[in-house]
Structures are given as C-alpha cells and as structure tokens.
Amino acid sequence: MSDLERRYRRLVRIxxxxxxxxxxxxxxxxxxLALSSPDRRWPSVADVTDVAGGGLRQRLRATGASGIGPGVRLAATLALVTATTLAGGWAMLELNPWTTPWLGFAQHGTSVSIGLGVWAAWLLAxxxxxxxxxxxxxxxxxxALVLTVAVVPLAAVVDRSRPPLFVLxxxxxxxxxxLGVPGRPPGWLRLLPVAGAAVALPVAVTFARDGGGLLRGYYGWPAGQVLPGVGTALLVVTVLVGVGLAVRHDLRGAWALLVLLGPVGMLWLHPLAAQLAIAMYGGGPNADWTxxxxxxxxAAVAAAIVMSAALLARRRLTFTHPAVESGGPARGTSGRPARRVSP
Incomplete structure (x- = not known):
C-alpha cells in the first residue's frame, strides 16, 4: 500500500x-487514486474538500437530515451577500479620515486600521x-476567513489598530x-454579493459625512448598532424567503433559517455581551473580551441546541433506519467525480 493510498484511507475513515x-x-x-498523478504523495486540497463534503452529507443522511443540503446552499448565499455588504461598508469607513476621531483609531496612511486588507479580501470573494x-x-x-482570523495576532505584532473582535x-x-455556496448559481444570484457591497458604499459615505452622529452613542464604534440591525434584516429576509418556499412545499427556507441562527447570534453579539456585563458586574454596558x-x-450553543432539536424531530418523524444508497459518481467541488450520494 502506497503512502498516498494510506492517507486517502485515513481521510475516508475520518x-x-x-x-x-x-x-x-x-x-x-x-x-x-485513479485520478491522482503517479508522483503525488498527499491528497490535494480539492480532494480533501470533496471527501469532507461527501462525508458530511452521509453523516447528515444518517441523522435523517438528508434534505438539509439545499437549505445550506440557500443559507450560504444569504451569508455571503451579508458578509460582502458589511465588508463594503466597513472598507469605506476605514478609508474615510473623518471617521477617525470618534472611531478611536490612530490613522496610519490612507486607512485607520489594518482591517482594510480583511475587507478587501471579502470584496475579492x-x-x-x-x-x-x-x-x-x-x-x-x-x-478571507484566514485573513479575518489572522488580523488579531497581526495587529498585536505590528502594533496597529484593527476592527473590534465582535465585528470579526x-x-x-x-x-x-x-463556504457552502452553490457551484453553479443563476446569473442574477452570482451578482448579489457585488450588489450588496455596492449598496453599502453610499450608506457608508453618508454615515462618514455625518461624522458618526447618527449612530454615535452607547457603543462607540458604529458596528455596535449596525450589526444587530443587519442581523435582524438577515433573519427577516430568511423568514420571508422560507415562507415563500414553504407555500410550494419546499423546506429549504426552514433549514436555511436554522443554519443562519448562529451567524445572526454573532451579529447581535455586542448588545448581548453588553447586557451580560450589566447582569454580571452591574453598572454600564461595557463589554470586555470576557x-x-x-x-x-x-449564542453558538443555543444555535447548536436548536439545530439538534430540529434534526431529532425530523429523525423521529421521517427516519426509519440508516441505509446505504447506490448511485453514480457526482461532481465534487474540485470538478472531479467523487463517489458520493446526491442529497
């Protein structure tokens, strides 16, 4: 057995x-193995992604959630639009020196923090x-995810400002x-992330010209008010889309709502932490890292509990016993045929 075969077997086993x-x-x-070059010793990134995706689908199928795939793709599209819309707005604020005094950052060159590189990566996506x-x-x-996480230690090393942790x-x-975005979406759906970022630009410009007056106050950084509003909008849009699909006996919207509960909770993170600070310490709503x-x-545990409860309820209603289904090869995320069952 070659090293490559051994590593593929270990990956499949995991x-x-x-x-x-x-x-x-x-x-x-x-x-x-048949699709790999003779000199390859490690599985490619694309193959690892294919195997991981196929394994996840089979594990979901075993819990009775085989229909969750379309809901995940819908949730992924809404999440990408939301992320790029926020990135467009934050990038514009980073570039505008008028926002520097009340943002509390020391300006360096054209941007107020190294977060500008993070937002540029999301706009590239x-x-x-x-x-x-x-x-x-x-x-x-x-x-973009790697840069978003890496900006925290990088800011400490180079001694530069960065966006707040709750924003990241x-x-x-x-x-x-x-990451679950569909591989071949319709043309109009492909344009939504760029359209969202474009819409955010004039809003951010208006906010910057106002000098932060409209959203200044309790939380200092504008994200303290913007993110909960975006979270509410994402929740409302998902519910409306879900209701529209449910009328046609399509449950994608319900699954998408369950998947997006975690991100919605994170968008509400700062006011939740502020109320938690009041409950824990008393006084004003000054949220610290703790x-x-x-x-x-x-927020993460609550979202996981709700999702688990939904999966358990579906399993009790529709699931009889695990079965291995047969089927032909399907195209993986790498474009190669991967032996997996369609959702």
Missing amino acids: CYPAGYRDARGTEIVGTY AVVQVVTPGRWTRLAIGL LAQVSLGFVA TLATAAII
Missing part, C-alpha cells in the same frame, strides 16, 4: 460514517463569485456558512 465507509470506502479511495463561482469562490472565501467574529461566522467570549459561547 470523514465518512462506518456503515457507508465499509460499503463504499474502497471504491472512494480507488477513484481518487464577491468579484470571484461573479467571474468563476464554485471552487474558486470557496477558495476566495477561505482566504460576526464576519467569521458568516464566512463559514458562506463577556464577549461568554456571549459568543452562549
């Missing part, structure tokens, strides 16, 4: 549930979605959901 792995594991490994959706869009989102956490949560972390954990 990603797929036991029943499906025993029935189809050898076939899956053989497919990837919106452009990639228009030009070449699918695998390249997911790679662009992955790059909201962006990361949206980005993780956005209350932010506690609120983030509470």
Whole structure:
C-alpha cells in the first residue's frame, strides 16, 4: 500500500460514517487514486474538500437530515451577500479620515486600521463569485476567513489598530456558512454579493459625512448598532424567503433559517455581551473580551441546541433506519467525480 493510498484511507475513515465507509470506502479511495498523478504523495486540497463534503452529507443522511443540503446552499448565499455588504461598508469607513476621531483609531496612511486588507479580501470573494463561482469562490472565501482570523495576532505584532473582535467574529461566522455556496448559481444570484457591497458604499459615505452622529452613542464604534440591525434584516429576509418556499412545499427556507441562527447570534453579539456585563458586574454596558467570549459561547450553543432539536424531530418523524444508497459518481467541488450520494 502506497503512502498516498494510506492517507486517502485515513481521510475516508475520518470523514465518512462506518456503515457507508465499509460499503463504499474502497471504491472512494480507488477513484481518487485513479485520478491522482503517479508522483503525488498527499491528497490535494480539492480532494480533501470533496471527501469532507461527501462525508458530511452521509453523516447528515444518517441523522435523517438528508434534505438539509439545499437549505445550506440557500443559507450560504444569504451569508455571503451579508458578509460582502458589511465588508463594503466597513472598507469605506476605514478609508474615510473623518471617521477617525470618534472611531478611536490612530490613522496610519490612507486607512485607520489594518482591517482594510480583511475587507478587501471579502470584496475579492464577491468579484470571484461573479467571474468563476464554485471552487474558486470557496477558495476566495477561505482566504478571507484566514485573513479575518489572522488580523488579531497581526495587529498585536505590528502594533496597529484593527476592527473590534465582535465585528470579526460576526464576519467569521458568516464566512463559514458562506463556504457552502452553490457551484453553479443563476446569473442574477452570482451578482448579489457585488450588489450588496455596492449598496453599502453610499450608506457608508453618508454615515462618514455625518461624522458618526447618527449612530454615535452607547457603543462607540458604529458596528455596535449596525450589526444587530443587519442581523435582524438577515433573519427577516430568511423568514420571508422560507415562507415563500414553504407555500410550494419546499423546506429549504426552514433549514436555511436554522443554519443562519448562529451567524445572526454573532451579529447581535455586542448588545448581548453588553447586557451580560450589566447582569454580571452591574453598572454600564461595557463589554470586555470576557463577556464577549461568554456571549459568543452562549449564542453558538443555543444555535447548536436548536439545530439538534430540529434534526431529532425530523429523525423521529421521517427516519426509519440508516441505509446505504447506490448511485453514480457526482461532481465534487474540485470538478472531479467523487463517489458520493446526491442529497
């Protein structure tokens, strides 16, 4: 057994549930080995993504949630639009020196913080979605996620300002959901992330010219008011879309709502942490990293509980027993045929 085959087998063993792995594991490994170059020693990133995605679908199928895939793709589209819209607004504020005094940042050159690079990466993902959706869009989102996380230690190393943690956490949560964007969306759907960012630009310009007066106050940084509003808008849009689909006996909207509960909670993170600070310490709503972390954990756990309850309810209603389904090869995220069952 070659090193490459051993690593593919280990990857399949990690990603797929036991029943499906025993029935189809050898076939899956053989497919990837046949498509790999003779000198390759490690699975490619695209193959790892394919195997992980196929394994996740089979694990969801085993819990009775085989229909969640379309809901995840809908949620991913809404999450990407929300993330790029926010990125467009934040980038404009970063570039505008009028906002510097009340933002509390020391201005360096043309931007008020190194967060500008983060927002540029998210805007790049919106452009990639228009030009070449699918695998390249997911790679662009992955790059934006890495930069969003890396900006925290980087700011400490270079001693530069960065966006607040609650802003970055909201962006990361949206980005993780956005990784599920469909590979071949309709043309109008591909334009939505760019359109959202474009709409955010004049709003941010108006806000900057006002000098922050409209949103100044309780939380200092405008995100303290903007993010909860965006979270509410995302929730309302998802509910409306879900109701419209439910009329046609399509439950994608319900699954999308469940998937987006986590990001919506993160968008409301700062006011939740502020209320938690009042409950824990009394006095004013001054959220620190401890209350932010506690609120983030509470929001994530609550979303996970609701999703688990929904999966359990669906399993009790419709699930009889796990079964291994047969089917032909489907196209993976890398464009290669992957042995997996369609959702």
